[in-house]
Amino acid sequence: EAQVTQNPRYLITVTGKKLTVTCSQNMNHEYMSWYRQDPGLGLRQIYYSMNVEVTDKGDVPEGYKVSRKEKRNFPLILESPSPNQTSLYFCASSFQGPDTQYFGPGTRLTVL
């Protein structure tokens, strides 16, 4: 089954404790992206990747890191989480170009 998976689905942590949210897709997509969803703001792009070893900032990259060492994986790293990073996070993937993006189920993160 073609899908984007994220782990964990729910996470409660404390300020400053490094965490990683994993994202994996099995559709051989070149493009992958991370979004955060906040009430009244829709989804905003954090980082994206055009292919292996190619990443770039989206609209709200501060406080986040990403890596793309393999085509299928695109982890999101919060080196020192803060309460303003409490949000719902989505990973998405697609082929190149303005094509349909496939979204993961989301990770709800709470930073205390």
Place this chain on the structure above:
Amino acid sequence: AQSVTQLGSHVSVSEGALVLLRCNYSSSVPPYLFWYVQYPNQGLQLLLKYTSAATLVKGINGFEAEFKKSETSFHLTKPSAHMSDAAEYFCAVSTVGGYNKLIFGAGTRLAVHP
């Protein structure tokens, strides 16, 4: 710069009534336009997309949208609402030749009551 405006953060309709969710976009180049739906506790699922072919686009679950360049609009409609349509709907824009960045609207939550 591109942007998307969804008019109405909440829309409520009766079961069987027309659904109309409004989306206006801003883009200096020909846009690609998308409607995504998010059911409770789930990710986003594509409803339909406009990619410069026919201006009236049909999607899944009986939804359709019409691209109107003169009005810079891409409103989503369904002739008869069903209880299962209750969800949050997002309009998004991307650009031809771009790097596939999606700009999302703030979303419209649709409630369907008996």
